[in-house]
Amino acid sequence: MIFGRKKDSETSEGNGGGFLKRLRARLNRGDSWLTYDLANLAPGGKIDESTFEELESLLVMADVGIDTSQRIVTDLEKSLSRSRRGDVEALRSGLRDALLEILQPVAVPLEIPEQSKPFVILMVGVNGAGKTTTIGKLARRFGDQGKTVMLAAGDTFRAAAVEQLEAWGKRNSVPVIAQQSGADPAAVVYDAWDAASAREIDVLLADTAGRLQNQQGLMDELAKIRRVIARQDDAAPQEIMLVLDASQGQNALVQAEKFHEALGLTGITVTKLDGSAKGGILIAIADRLKVPVRFIGIGESAGDMQPFSAEDFVDALLANGGES
Numbered sequence: 001m002i003f004g005r006k007k008d009s010e011t012s013e014g015n016g017g018g019f020l021k022r023l024r025a026r027l028n029r030g031d032s033w034l035t036y037d038l039a040n041l042a043p044g045g046k047i048d049e050s051t052f053e054e055l056e057s058l059l060v061m062a063d064v065g066i067d068t069s070q071r072i073v074t075d076l077e078k079s080l081s082r083s084r085r086g087d088v089e090a091l092r093s094g095l096r097d098a099l100l101e102i103l104q105p106v107a108v109p110l111e112i113p114e115q116s117k118p119f120v121i122l123m124v125g126v127n128g129a130g131k132t133t134t135i136g137k138l139a140r141r142f143g144d145q146g147k148t149v150m151l152a153a154g155d156t157f158r159a160a161a162v163e164q165l166e167a168w169g170k171r172n173s174v175p176v177i178a179q180q181s182g183a184d185p186a187a188v189v190y191d192a193w194d195a196a197s198a199r200e201i202d203v204l205l206a207d208t209a210g211r212l213q214n215q216q217g218l219m220d221e222l223a224k225i226r227r228v229i230a231r232q233d234d235a236a237p238q239e240i241m242l243v244l245d246a247s248q249g250q251n252a253l254v255q256a257e258k259f260h261e262a263l264g265l266t267g268i269t270v271t272k273l274d275g276s277a278k279g280g281i282l283i284a285i286a287d288r289l290k291v292p293v294r295f296i297g298i299g300e301s302a303g304d305m306q307p308f309s310a311e312d313f314v315d316a317l318l319a320n321g322g323e324s
Contacts (some may be wrong), residue, residue: 019306023298024271042088050093052077061251062280068287072098091187102283103310110239110267110307112147118196119203120236122189122230124222124259125243127210130271130297132161134243135205136168137297137305143172148230151193153178154185154225155209165207185209185221186228187242193232207236221263226263239295241267242287244285252281253288260289267306271297279317 040050041058052073059069076094112119121138125131132155139149151169153176155161162178169176177192189206196204206229208222229236242259244252252270259265268291270282286293296313297305 002092002164003186004197005219007056011124013033019303020312020316022208022304023296023312024319026093042091047080047088047091055091055095063284064280065250065253065284066300068284069101072102078206080084096128096318098165099314099317100310103293103314106290106293107308107310108284108294110292112142112203115227115233116238118193118201118231119238120204120206121239121241122206122208122222122226122229123241123243124208126245128209129243129245129248130162131210131243132168132207132296133300134163134269134271134295134305135207136172138205138295139168139172139174140302141305143174144205148198148199149174149203149205150192150196150201150205151176151191154189154192155207156181156185156188157209161207161209166256184295186225189225189227190232193229195235197232219258239266240264241269242291243269243271244281246270246273246281247280250284251283253284256285256291262289265291265324266290267292267294269293269295269297270308271305274298274304279313280307283314 007188039048041054055076056069056073059072060066064072076091076098078089079094079097123131123135131256135151136177139151139301142149149172151174153162153163153165155165156179159181162181166176166178175195177195179188179191185208192204192206195201207227208225209218226237226240232239242256242265244256246252248255256265256268268289270285270293273279273282273296282296285291293308295305297307
């Protein structure tokens, strides 16, 4: 589905406050630890072993994962002295610190150096994760930053993929390099790199088909695309970005592990955080892979995708349901 630009007011860099408000509102939906008042874990203000056990269960149910949840709670127990165990705010503060310790190292913004033309971003991910839509949003973002952009329609197998990418290109006034359906994806990306280099384009965003992480042949094809680009420029692709659907839960972690093993990811964008009240999968992925999280998405408009901030994300997770 192609989305219009009717929400231009939401796409500016200066609308961080609006995005944070939407992030908090959309994460804090449903019955999960994201809306769970931590005071409910400690009736009467008493924090004991059962409090930590229940907290661990909430983390696991929120897709943080068993190993990561256990370590967070164990460290939290150690950090809270006996004299402070009755203080629910100490529990909240300790949990915030524990989550930030995991997320801050991966909150690394994507930088496009001036000397690298074109800066190639190879976009990968399974069908339905929002990859092509993310490319459109990135094209808009880079264009707003004054950079020239080109799109490569490397998904030559999905029927509407080229048309969708061309629609994004038209909307953002950026050229799209495409071939006929069924063409060799590596050849499409090769031609796009050649054209981008000749025109001194700043950023080349290369779409790829939605890859099922358990189909080795398809993963090998992505590796082939990477090799073809590297023959043109040994520094390219400068970014291999995986787009993940947050609502996939632990399946998203499995996808990330497989793509990282096959390609060596340099960045991750997590989409559809508004589709689940669980958002903890981002914590599990950060803890396991240590790959930079570049952007997060909470909706369909361009302004609903913003650079990842560990502090903003954690504060949104831990907000009480009634907070605005």
